[in-house]
Amino acid sequence: MSTRPVFPFAAIVGQEDMKLAILVAAIDPGIGGVLAFGDRGTGKSTTIRALAALLPAMKVNQGCRYHCDPATPDVWCADCRAATKHKSVTAPVPVVDLPLGATEDRVVGALDLERALTGHKVFEPGLLARANRGFLYIDEVNLLEDHLVDLLLDVAASGENVVEREGLSVRHPARFVLIGSGNPEEGELRPQLIDRFGLSVEVRTPQDLPTRIEVIRRRDGFENDPVGFTEHWKKQQDKIRKRIVDARGKLSGVAVPEIALENAARLCMALGTDGLRGELTLIRAARAVACLDGDKEVTDAHLRRVAPMVLGHRLRRNPLDEAVASTRVNRAVEELFGA
């Protein structure tokens, strides 16, 4: 990443769904990625790029190319296992871009070409390695080439990347939160890939005048004086960061009462979503929101907030219902919990 100033997350106007989804994924990475689909110029990329500056730093084994976590030796890479001494240092959480046009060798990693020219065999980790324990961002995910999509699906499912090249066999952890954004008008996403995303949000251009004015005003302020603008928002930014840290700490302490489990199940049944993943993700996302709000247990209010982003992309297509997915979810939510 360059040192170019990034528009602060805290200063992003509106887009509450998307911001919430990203915070939820940051609090509980196990939820499995965020898909942001929507209009042009709605700040999808801005929001995601703002994430890197927001995330609290993490602890890593010094020098590890996969940022192994000192606290979880059972999922260390081979290098960390082999090493006798470990020193724990803090490092920023990686938010890695997977650009269109990337070749496979750079995604999964390959032999270091530079060294190979002089006859040495050294593994050069790819983007998947870089994204371990962080976020992998694919802008225009619907335009990604099929063979790369297949690769990603495989790794995302196993949490591990295996590379066999030139008689070299490398296996390293690759657990990352997949974040995709795109414009559905330019091509649909394969159902298998959609399924990998725990949360999906539809992003729209704000339609009310005051919001639009505020968007332009802040954008203009940022462009005129990026440093001053970032400084101005630092406090807000720190506040959100603290909320993430606090929420992570509470994650295991928040209770999920029987009634919440039951309501989640009933909601999924009412919408006819396939499989148990929806239900599980619904509960986990609701729990993350409860942590974010500082609540002690998961309530219907939490479920209601996350239901559209968890279930919207898991609905079976109903050809008779023209309504957009989120409307259908909201309708079901209202039937279940009352308006």
Added chain:
Amino acid sequence: MSGAAAWAGALQALGLFAADPLGLGGIAVRAGAGPVRDRWLKILYDSLPPGMPVRRVPLNAGDDRLLGGLDLAATLQAGHLVEQKGLLSEADGGVIVLPMAERIEPGSAARLRAASDEGQVTLQRDGLSRVLPAHIAMVALDEGADPDEHVPTSLLDRMAFLIDLTKVSLRDIEYDDWSGVAAPSRPLVLAGPSAMTGGAGAVHRATAAVETAKIIETLCGVAMSLGVDSIRAPLFALRAARIAAAQDGRSEPDTDDLSLAVALVYGPRATRLPPQEEAEAPPEPEPPPEDQPEPPPPDDEDQEQIPDLPLEDIVLEAAIAALPPDLLAQLASLSNTKGQVRMPGRVGQAKMSLKRGRPIGTRQGEPKGGARLHLLETLKAAAPWQTLRRRAPEHGPKRFEVRRDDFRIIRFRQRVGTTTVFAVDASGSAAMNRLGEAKGAVELLLADCYVRRDQVALIAFRGTGAQLLLAPTGSLLRAKRSLAGLPGGGPTPLAAGIDAAMALADTIRRSGRTPIITFLTDARANMTREGTGGRPKAEAEAMESARALRATGIAALLVDTSPRPNPFARTLATEMGARYVPLPYANAAALSHAVRAAAA
């Protein structure tokens, strides 16, 4: 707008753009190749700051050329990595020119977009991992002929100005600021607003500068009134106004600058006329130029503070004056096509393939299952590893070793075919109304499908539901057979028939082919989805299904098999956005033509 006015506007846009290409993102020029466009480009090149890089990006340039990659020859010679810059990073700090921009494919557009947004190219290719600066502005040359053919909207959204030179004739460009070919480096210094803002520009007034907050409010408000949805447009307008002010030696934009910016940036993007304007004088953009000189003078003559409404009004009027006169007609045609071309609805949408089509590049993979090896790319892929391989103990006496990892196979982009879904009404009423003839019609269409290498699928509906008789197949013989064996009789479950056809078409679309549904029915619906009789409910359900079908954007054709054209069938066809063909009037040629038309 006359040709001369369009040319004047184009030059104004050019003048602003040339002053700050990077800040304004780009400029799209709709014009055929020819002297008008050439002249415009010439003026642009002459007006750009000296030394600014300009790169022409060929249509759909490959990734290695566009983004950059490894310079293999240099790398092997030097013994260390040598990168080759792509066009985007070569153009850093300057302008890329995109000829035939209306034909840019989504993938290329996305790469341009990324560079334009980030000001850099993230290169993750051929063992290289680099971030290269690529601050670029785009000049898109749009040669689109019909309204559907245009530069990808996502790119247009990142360009401040969209200008149209299609109506400009050579006579129009015999303009007084065109003095000769050897134009000075800065031939276009615009003395305030001119033709675009109406007569007001003739008098050069020193209007009071407007404070930023007010400008932003005005720009957002006007965007809203004109239905300019993009959030980038106000930013561009703001930037354009500031440049216009700077060119006139002011530090902050005044009303004229704002009017100019709004006319140039919002004019081509407007999707509606402001409500009050529409009520008073619907299509006429004529009045503003005459009114305009009157309202502004009081404002700036007797105070520094410009009251709320007037500023927005003045600016709005400027924009309205710049609207194309046929805006309303355009809007009407837009809303008509909206439901249809939303998604891959067209025939022969592009699909990646490893077997046939137009070659578009290579990727790592094995030459099996029909994939073809690209020999040169394979050798190139193997080249850098030779030093290493020679040292390996298993290395034989070979001089050049190629391994499986090196295999590169050719990727093709294939035009994918169409699958026609026939949904045939086999109910009693239809049977009476010449089911046989309908079958005959389908056979004719089948023959036609065969010529076009289309696939066909067959659904029949009668009694209480719809039945898939034939899954999508290329075998027209099978289609013919299953059609011949189709019995008739029973009530008409029209809604179920439409639903089944729609579900099948959706599956076909997901598999990458383009579906077209052809209904053959007399549309005498009398069976509901639940399997109970009753015409009113059955018809209501059929309408509901028809609307759902329209929403999917799948192309459809409804052949009315009634003895006399059934008005309900026509209504139904309209609801589903389908073409309507009454069979009594349809001969084989007409039917075949109709299907083809539905596919287009």
